[in-house]
Amino acid sequence: MTESGRDHPPKTPNYRGAQFLTSAAKLNQCPPDEGWEVAFAGRSNAGKSSAINSLTTNNKLAKTSKTPGRTQLINFFTLSESQRLVDLPGYGFAKVPLKVKQEWTRQLENYLQKRECLRGLIVLMDIRHPLQPFDQQMLDWTQSANMPVHILLTKADKLKRGAASATLLKVRSALEPLGERASVQLFSALKHTGHEELTATLDKWLTG
Template identity: 80%
Template sequence: MDSQALTAPKYRDAQFLTSASRLSQCPEDSGWEVAFAGRSNAGKSSAINSLTKNHKLARTSKTPGRTQLINFFSLSEQQRLVDLPGYGFAKVPRAVKEEWTRQLENYLAKRESLRGMILLMDVRHPLQPFDQQMLDWALAANMPVHILLTKADKLKKGPAKNTLLKVRSGLAAHAELVSVQLFSALKHTGHDELVAVLNAWLTDTSVYEEDEEEFIDEAP
């Protein structure tokens, strides 16, 4: 693995790379990437823009066509952030949603460079059916998930903390793979915790060492 991948990325340097509507259009499947997923009203673009301190990087759109795109942002030659299409309120035909679901599942199941998922949920409405579907996909693939309970500024500290503890408790059985935090793009709170998770996923080489050991063990 390229030594660049050992260096924590500078999120301010994030640049738009490309958009894809299906797996075959995605960038070369090398290096490491982390996907951001969430319902269309979860504040996903705001979180990415807040993280990178670039309010124009991840743009929102109300047009159905844009909601179907997987957007890639480069941090370095070997590190990327991925903005997965979110929906929930998108008024599109059932067939379009079914195709979107197929392509999303295809990406999550087959993208070898995907190191983990940042799953965003409105702190006032966590663990909706779509959120659970994303969790199920990730857990089935043994993929780590870090949940951002967004718009934490919309609640007072007590209720926000109670929601955090409730969500953590509900997912305690998956604690090895799933972590949870409060986040506010508006107040710029929760960045340090998010960055720590991203840095670990985008710089930890142990996963490749484990792969190499498995390959050696399987060799005749």
């Protein structure tokens, strides 16, 4: 991509036009490090793939599995020639050997630390179990890297409105030390709610 291309970001992404691009096991297998990229990260059972499918209205775009931790590749989806969404391996990696966990933790850190086109991180947390140790580790990394982060409290349909709102306020309060670079919202892939707030954040990161 030319420098002039970097100076003139593309228009608002068309999420419904998202297409699978490629999968990568290591950083050097990723697409060229140019353009604008937003990554989705979360625990193995947080619902990353379901959120991406809900956002793009394509239930077959990101592969979902009834067995958490099956997705162990970095999956890239194009929105345009220079805009991408990225589905990162679920951290926690349920039911995989320790050596596999350690290797994927290393590859995940490589991607997060060295991928220059990464503009922001969407961290997904099950609203019933937010701010787990792995989640906090991810938030600490975003702070050290000066990377903006937006949290989706997924499966919000599992709680009544009052309980969901209370959890939202609790997490928002916990994020205060991170300042303006951290935000949080409710989201339900099942009910397809929370899209407007999510796309507002993605639009800002992918066009600026």
